[in-house]
Amino acid sequence: MDAGPSGRPAAGDLRQLLRHVLEDFQSRGGRLHIPIGCHGLEDWLMDAISVPDLLQKLSAGAKDITLLQVCKSKSTTPSQRNLQTNGDPPIISMAELLSRSSGDVRGSGLPASAQEVDANEPVLDLPQLRTGLEEHQLKELAYTVFVGCCSQSGDADLLKVMQGQLEMNDSRAAEVQRILATAASWDGAAPASAVATLEMHVKLLQRVRPANFDSFRNFVRWRDTVSSVVLQILTQAVQDPDNARNSDAVASSSQARHMLARLRGGMRRISVRDADEYDEAEYTEATSTVFEAAAAIASLSSSGWQFPWGLRVRLADLMLRGMFDVLDEGTFIAEKDALLQLLQTRVWPVLGIQPHIHSTIFAWIHFRQFAVTGNQDLLEATTFLIQGIANSPKRSGQGSSLADAAADEEFGVEVAAAIEHWIVLRMSDYHQNFGDPELMHGLVEVLVVAEQSKGADAAVPQVLEACIRSSMEAAYLRLVSTAATEGADDAKNIIAIAKATGALFTFELATYSPLLAPHLPTANQAAARRLHGCFGSDLLTWLLEVKDLAGSTLDAVREADALEVRLLEHVPGGLGDTKPWGTMQLLSPLLYKWVSGQLALLTAWSDRIFETEDWKAVTQPRGCARSAVEVISIAREAIEGLFGMKLPLQVDLVRALTEGIDGVLSRYATLIVEKVGSTDVLIPPPPTLTRYKRELALKAEMEASGDSPRSVRHKPSLSDESLAAFAGDEARLKALTAATLVVRLNSLQYVADHLPDMEKMVQERWQATVPTSARRADGSLGQQDWLFGMFEGAQQSVQHAIEAITQFTGTKVIFYDIRKPILEDLYKHRVDKARIGPVLELMDSALGNMAAETHPEVQPQLIRTMLEAAITAISRVLLDGGPYRFFIPDDTELIEQDLEELNVMFHADGDGLPREEITEALGPISELLTVLGLETGILISNLKQARAAEKSGVSPPGTGSSRLLVYDADVLQHVLAHRADRVASKFLKKEFRMPKKAGGSTGFANGFSSGLSKWRTKIKQKM
Structure with missing residues (x-):
């Protein structure tokens, strides 16, 4: 159905579409605020x-x-409909004007006939344009300004033309010219162009008398018009708080309101209706009061005597509308060019209308005339004018000029928005409104330049896509009502609708998409997506009610599949939030049963393989276990079995299988971790905390060196105590050799490496099951988001398992395999006699052997966990080293050297970890060495302060991580306990009753050990 630019989408269709959109918004958690008094989503709303x-x-x-906030507004620009070139406008009583409330002043003041804007006309709602003046008053004021500015031009014909365009009859026009001529003869009179200021009109009220008119009634009409202009402008100036000139806005406002009251009083006094009531002296006195009050208000206003911005724009709008023929609104008058030049050279400078505003107003008028007449030539002119707006000189300056510049800028944006609104409203159903593609093409060009003028170039594709979606849905709803036959078989109706939808899409691609493509290259995709969603909704509703697979049902499914394939050919980027229809879902229940059986078999098989696993390498190089190879093999066989059926499989069915496989592989990784166990069993409890006793320390050192007749070999060592802690797990831990742990890591990495291949296999096989008719020209099906990340759960489980096994491996090497060299021998008795060198040799050997057999992807993580375990062990040696470790402040230098050797070893000339990472990981121990380097007296003092702070509930002294560690009570207690200093020993004995030998019953060790948990957590976080 063809329609002109005035066409609109069917009201019922648009309402239904909007309700659907808003209800969907609410269903997704959005909140709608409905106007008070409105009961739901009513038609009018x-x-x-x-x-x-x-x-x-x-x-x-x-x-x-x-x-x-998203409702349309009424236009404040008066219509040129129903113009009458003869007869006077009605006289508005000054009493009526003065009785209006202050809120009424900002109303549009348009007569009812002008406010009832035709539905086809664009509307512009800008508060600054609401002058509160009637249309005939604006036209008379516009004519007065025009005559004042142009009477000296010598072209009486143009004055006559503007008189007719502004509906001024001869008598009224003659009165205006006579009044201005009289005013020009006054002593010290301003130039005639001063009529474009408020001061001139106030002076006219003062000096013009009934004798200047043919009748007293004409005088009353003129006086009321001028009084209305003066009163409205000054009332707005008083009510606008931003208009105050004085910095003391409160005082200015109070004074202005007082002057406004005086002005109103003067207006009432001059508002005589009959000649018999007129008194010259009284009138003269009253007009003097009016002038004084007006002058006072103008002096308090930043705009002074100048007409407000909105009034000047309205006057310019009225004059520029005069460029069009009153009877044929789509054509210009013959005098258009001469009249336009006169306006630009004589009137605009007086009114302060900048080229930018001239272009904006003229563009708006052209577009409005197009909307009224349908003249497409006006669209080209509108496009040209809007493009010229950006290149037109802008206003600049300060004070009122700055305010005008802001208003100018806002005006351009508002005009562009109003044009956009009108176009988008009609393009929301362009299938109904634009049977002529050329007309739509012109409007699209105007829409684009309007968006560009607002600086919203990027919004054009979004706006056009929204129009496509709305129009495609409206067109689809119409075709459903015509294609479907009442009483016919539902399947046959689906076939008819599918064919009609395909025809609509063909028409869209041939007619509208090429028009939209220059500004929205994906126009055909947007149309395809919308039709896919519309038809899919009806199709799925029907499928839910299908009870059998009759011939017509299968025909409908095939027709629907063919339509979907065709639509998807134009959607290379995928459907976005829309999902494929899945017509096979109700046709393949047995496939789900098959998938369920395959997954059960896969689970049982993988469990059986795992139980018999011996964790010996079966592949080279860096071998993995047999279970990993077989679990991947049977997973691939299950995938091959499903796709070997060569059916157009539904996505959910394929996902059911892949998600099941994902779960089986995740379980495989989890079982590996569970069988290995936690690292908690590897770390023995700390020894009992004891204080330094010189005699005992010397005795222990002599026994260790063999100088004492009593051999230390007869005493249980720390490593013996550690073995006791492993009693229940000793056999299991011995079986978990470094070699078997490496095989586990390689097995997990083997699974991780094959997951992408399996995902690719599913992608390729699924596409291979799709019929040729559903393919693109290049044989592809486009992007299918569901095909990616299908084994993400297994990938995550495998990575978590690798993290757990590497953590266990690193911890086991340090705390189990080389526990004696590091937990017992390192720094034993004297730091300078028990350095870290032997420990590093053992660590280097263990790490080198494992790294050589470990998958390259896992090596950095394995090295990192061993570093973490080594740091944890060293921190234990320094704070929980047992009765044979005592330190002095000078030891910190040697320990720092050892840490540097540790750094060098784990860096391995660039083959290991980065230097920066190692240094950061060693940070907590470096902080601890700061405490170890403090003198005993400082340690004791800090400990006392820390305990006092804890008792009082305040934070300990100091700031920063190192300073806080210096005031950490638990750390200080452990450092003092290992301090080879009699003063420290006496302090701990007195203050804490700390024993000098292990085996006491004070429970002291547990209290101190638990106090270091936060610091040890910090070490782990560094890793």
């Missing part, structure tokens, strides 16, 4: 909603939408 504004909020991800 749906009709008032601005579709582009609503779409903009939805696309921006708004969570709350106030419907009033």
Whole structure:
């Protein structure tokens, strides 16, 4: 159905579409704020909603939408409909004007006939344009300004033309010219162009008398018009708080209100209706009061005597509309060029209309005339004018000029938005409204330049896509009502609708998509997505009610599949939030049963393989276990079995299998971790904390060196105590050799390496099951998001398992395999006699052997966990070293040297970890060495302060991590306990009753050990 630019989408269709969009917004957690007094989504409210504004909020991800904020506004620009060139406008009583409340002043003041804007006309709602003046008053004021500015031009014909365009009859026009001529003869009179200022009109009130008119009635009409202009402008100046000139805004406002009251009083006094009531002296006195009050208000206003910005723009709008023929609104008058030049050279400089505003107003008028007449030539002119707006000189300056510049800028944006609103409203159903593609093409060009003028170039594709979606849905709803036959078989109706939908899509690609493609290259994709969603909704509703696979049902499924394939050919990027229809879902229940059986078999098989696993390498190099090879093999066989059926498999069915395999592989990784166990069993409890006793320390050192007749070999060592802690797990831990742990790591990495191949296998095999008719020209099916990340759960489980096994391996090497060299021998008795060298040799050997057999992807993580375990062990030696480790401040230098050797070893000339990472990991021990280097007296003092702070509930002294460690009570107690200093020993004995030998009953060790948990956590976090 063809329609002109005035066409609109069917009201019922648009309301239904809007309700669906808003209800969907609410169902997804959005909040709608409905106007007070409105009961739900009523028809009138749906009709008032601005579709582009609503779409903009939805696309921006708004969570709350106030419907009033997305409703359309009435135009404040008067219509040129029903103009009468003869007869006087009605006289408005000054009493009526003065009785209006202050809030009425900002109303549009348009007569009812002008406010009832035709539905086809674009509307512009800008508060600054609401002058409060009637249309005939604005026209008379516009004519007065025009005559004042142009009477000296010598072209009486143009004055006559503007008189007719502004509906001024001869008598009124003659009065205006006579008044201005009289004013020019006054002593010290301002130039005639001063009539474009408020001061001139106030002076006219002062000096013009009834004798200047043909009748007293004409005088009353003129006086009321001028009084209305003066009163409205000055009332707005008083009510606008930003208009105050004085920095003391409160005082200025109070004084202005007082002057406004005086002005109103003077206006009442001059408002005589009959000649018999007129008194010259009284009138003269009253007009003097009016002038004084007006002058006072103008002096307090930043704009002074100048007409407000909105009034000047309205006057310019009225004059520029005069460029068009009153009877044929789509054509210009013959005098258009001469009249336009006169306006630009004589009137605009007086009114302060900048080229930018001239272009904006003229563009708006051209577009409005197009909307009224349908003249497409006006679209080209509109496009040219809007493009010229950006290149037009802008206003600059300070004070009122700065305010005018801001208003100028806002005006351009508002005009562009109003044009966009009108176009988008009609393009929301362009199938119905634009049977002529050329007309739509012209409007799209105007829409694009309007968006560009607002600086919103990037929004053009979004706006056009929203129009496509809306129009495609409206067109689809119409075709459903015509294609479906009442009483016919549902399957046959689906076939008819599918064919009609395909025809609609063909028409869209041939007619509208090429017009939209220059500004929205994906126009065909947007149309395909929308039709896919529309038809899919009806198709799925029907499929849910299908009870058998009759011939017509299969025909409908095939027709629907063919339509989907065709639509998807134009959606290379995928359907976004829309899912494929899945027509095979109700046709393949047995496939789900088959998948369920395959997964059960796969689970049982993998469990049986795992139970018989001996963790010996079966592949080279860096071998993995037999169980890993077989679990991947049977998973691949299950995938091959499903796709070997060569059916057009539904996505959910394939995902059921892949998710099941994902679960089996995740379980395989989890079982490996569970069988290995936790690292907690590897770390023995700390020895009992004892204080330094010189005699005992010397005795122990002599026994260790063999100088004492009593051999230390007869005493249990720390490693013996550690073995006791492993009693229940000793056999299991011995079986968990470094070699078997490496095989476990390689097995996990083997699974991780094959997951991408399996994912690719599913992708390729699934596409191979799709019929040729559903393929693109290149044989592909486009992007299918569901095909990616299908084994993500297994990938994560495998990575977690690798982390756990590497953590266990590193901890086992340090705390189990070389526990004696590091936990017992390192720094025993004297630091300088028990350095870290032998420990590093053992660690280097163990690490080298494992790294050589470990998968390259796992090596860095394995090295990192061993470093973490080594740091934990060293921190234990320094703080929980047992009765044979005592330190002095000078030892810190040797320990720092040992840490540097540790750094060098794990860096391995660049083959290991980065230097920066190792240094950062060693940070907590470096902080601890700061404490170890403190003198005993400082340690005791800090400990006392820390305990006092704890008792009082305040934070300990100092700031920064190192300073806080210096005041950490638990760390200080452990450092003092290992301090080879009699003073420290006496302090601990006195203050804490700390024993000098292990085996006491004070329970002291447990209390101290638990106090270091936060610091040890910090060490782990560094890793």
